[in-house]
Amino acid sequence: MTEEMSARPAARRGPYAKSARRRAEIVSSATSVFAARGYRGGSLREIAKQIDLSLTSVVHHFPTKSALLVAVLERADAASIESFESDTRTKGVASAVLRYVRRNLERPEMLRLLALMAAESSAPDHPAHEWFRDRYERVIAAIAIAVRRDQDEGRISNSRAPRNIAESLVALWDGLQLQWLIDPRRDLVAGVTAALEDLLGIQDALDT
Amino acid sequence: MTEEMSARPAARRGPYAKSARRRAEIVSSATSVFAARGYRGGSLREIAKQIDLSLTSVVHHFPTKSALLVAVLERADAASIESFESDTRTKGVASAVLRYVRRNLERPEMLRLLALMAAESSAPDHPAHEWFRDRYERVIAAIAIAVRRDQDEGRISNSRAPRNIAESLVALWDGLQLQWLIDPRRDLVAGVTAALEDLLGIQDALDT
Known part of the structure; x- marks a missing residue:
């Protein structure tokens, strides 16, 4: 101590x-x-x-086992969400996502657990069903706000509804992370960078 | 009969x-x-x-249980892959994906199983680990070929390396499907359509 x-x-x-x-x-x-x-x-x-x-x-x-599951999930998420939200304000959404992705490279087991629980909990009778539904809703809503800010400030050129862009962004993120978990030889940061550039309509997401 | x-x-x-x-x-x-x-x-x-x-x-x-798992996975996939590949040739990759997504709306349980197994099997000691690694490799390679064809024929305007675009496309697809499994009130087809338009650089993916 x-x-x-x-x-x-x-x-x-x-x-x-x-x-x-x-x-x-x-x-x-x-x-x-x-x-x-x-x-x-x-x-x-x-x-x-x-x-x-x-x-x-x-x-x-x-x-109960489900009380324990909720504690596990809360811990998995709690660590980085606050700094993510503050990053979206100061650096824009692409930079904030890339920073989060880089941090996550160090905890593949936690990402595996979240991916596994998200899939398992999609069954309506699963004890974490509502937790995940709310979590996705919360994350997508927060990213949509950040996307609108980026649009207003001219950081990104995609002018689609922020909510739509946020759903696509979360999907890309989940999906590329899963590909990396399945085959860690993939370059996750490069993949997310390219995908963000295409989705958001920006250049050089890595440098922002 | x-x-x-x-x-x-x-x-x-x-x-x-x-x-x-x-x-x-x-x-x-x-x-x-x-x-x-x-x-x-x-x-x-x-x-x-x-x-x-x-x-x-x-x-x-x-x-063995793992022999049975492989049979389950083969059946989940076998149904639609051939018609998907033929669709990419005649209609382009966006249309082919949308058609596949629409068909999948009828089998959420199978999608849940694939999502669950993909996450579970990302652990290197899982009996389906190689099956999923090979499956992603195969699907991404096939889509990359279709993307290059679309680029050559002027169907899509994103000029990034086809392999990169294919990885993003598969990620978007997996991720949006997962969001829909977690909350079936989402409009999966509309979400995939918007994401494909942004990622590929096309207009009106739904009409092609």
Whole structure:
């Protein structure tokens, strides 16, 4: 523990900190189990076993498997969304996407999990169905706002409805990421750059 | 059985026909089980139970779960690929894609399975890993040829390398299909039409 960390308020230590740490361990274990077996194939028992916990202890923190799934998904997303939105304001949507894509190169397992869960959860009875529907809605709406701003500021030349462009952009992004997960020899950043240039009507997305 | 069908050679009846029918039933059952639980979550036992067969009988036709998965995937793809390739020659790539997308509207469960398996199989140790890598490679190569033809014939104005355009096109297609699976209220055909127009540099893709 660093100087800085130990200087934090006392509430971060003791039982609360221990419980938070335990929850984080469980979420990590669930992330790898769901990534390997899917949500439906993964079991709380295996998630517990992987970190030498009892099933009872896991259930104490996450009463249901779906509560645990939502925690996994929230963690996967939370990290970078804020900086993405701020990037779209200062640098435009193409630059913001490319920066996010570059960061994601370091976490293929998390991307695999998100791709797997998005596909699995498209079945209406899946516990993460609404979470993903809302997530796509939210991301597309946020990108549409950024696209309109770019259009107004003359950063991009495609004049189609921002909402349409945003849907295409998210699709390209998901699809190219999937191709890269399937065959990591592909150059994901170059692929996204070319696709953004064509879709948005810009030149040299990489340099912006 | 129609007149025409019963006029087929005798080899189509008897034990061979029965075995082919049985295999087809098993593949159908496996398709729905894998679509619901993923490959790793689905079991041969459940696949057998769903059609009132013994496990032994399933294993007689498909000795391993991965052999069965390959049969499921081959069936999912086989139906439309030939007519797609012929459409690209006569009508250009945009029209061919739109026709394929329209046909796919009738089989969301199959699309869900393909999306789920593509994500799951991106893990290098998955039994369908190579099948998907090869499939993407094949589809992208075929579309690149069609894109070059469209460029030569002046059907599309995007002059980027056909291979790049093909990768973007497949990504858009996968991504928009996923958005539609997650939220079927979206208009998939309109979304793909707009995306194709922007990506390829054409007008009125729907009318070609």
